[in-house]
Amino acid sequence: MLVADNGIFDFFSHSTWIVIRNLTIFFVVVFWLATAFWVYKDARRRIEDPWLVGMAVVLGLVPPFIGPLVYMLFRPPEYLEDRRERELEIKAMEQRLSRRDLHCPVCRAEVDQSFLVCPVCTTRLRQACRNCKQPLEALWQVCPFCETPVEPAAVESFGETQALSPPRRERRA
Ligand SMILES: [Zn+2]
Ligand SMILES: [Zn+2]
Numbered sequence: 001m002l003v004a005d006n007g008i009f010d011f012f013s014h015s016t017w018i019v020i021r022n023l024t025i026f027f028v029v030v031f032w033l034a035t036a037f038w039v040y041k042d043a044r045r046r047i048e049d050p051w052l053v054g055m056a057v058v059l060g061l062v063p064p065f066i067g068p069l070v071y072m073l074f075r076p077p078e079y080l081e082d083r084r085e086r087e088l089e090i091k092a093m094e095q096r097l098s099r100r101d102l103h104c105p106v107c108r109a110e111v112d113q114s115f116l117v118c119p120v121c122t123t124r125l126r127q128a129c130r131n132c133k134q135p136l137e138a139l140w141q142v143c144p145f146c147e148t149p150v151e152p153a154a155v156e157s158f159g160e161t162q163a164l165s166p167p168r169r170e171r172r173a
Contacts, residue, residue: 036060046076
């Protein structure tokens with residue numbers, strides 16, 4: 001009994017116990033700093049405001065180990081780059097949709113804003129300026145590119161204008 005007590009006493013006082021204790025403390029501290037660093041890296045990918053990132057890091061440090069869990073509960077759900085990518089996608093989709101809005105009123109073929117006639121069915125889509133040949137909008141009184149006045153008489157003289165006007169209005173609406 002006495003021998004066993006001495007054995008236990010020896011074990012606790014022995015330097016190996018101190019080494020084990022120090023190693024445990026060391027690993028706990030390393031793990032603590034690692035979780036705080038993880039919070040820092042994660043917060044930087046999710047939060048734009050550097051002050052909020054700093055607050056997240058403080059939360060990651062204090063209270064140890066519980067702070068990162070609290071951070072995980074309240075962090076923004078998506079990464080900044082994902083959000084930017086999504087916004088770009090939406091913008092691109094809107095552009096595609098607005099471009100698709102322009103189509104030939106007769107054959108529904110996709111046409112560009114600068115087209116004078118539909119390349120598929122040859123319907124006249126716009127008048128060209130007499131002077132610089134730029135495509136003109138129906139309501140323009142003067143060519144914005146060269147300041148040449150758009151003469152209504154000249155427009156009327158085009159045989160296709162009558163067929164043109166209604167589809168133009170339809171596209172505007
Ligand atoms: Zn067409
Ligand atoms: Zn012009």
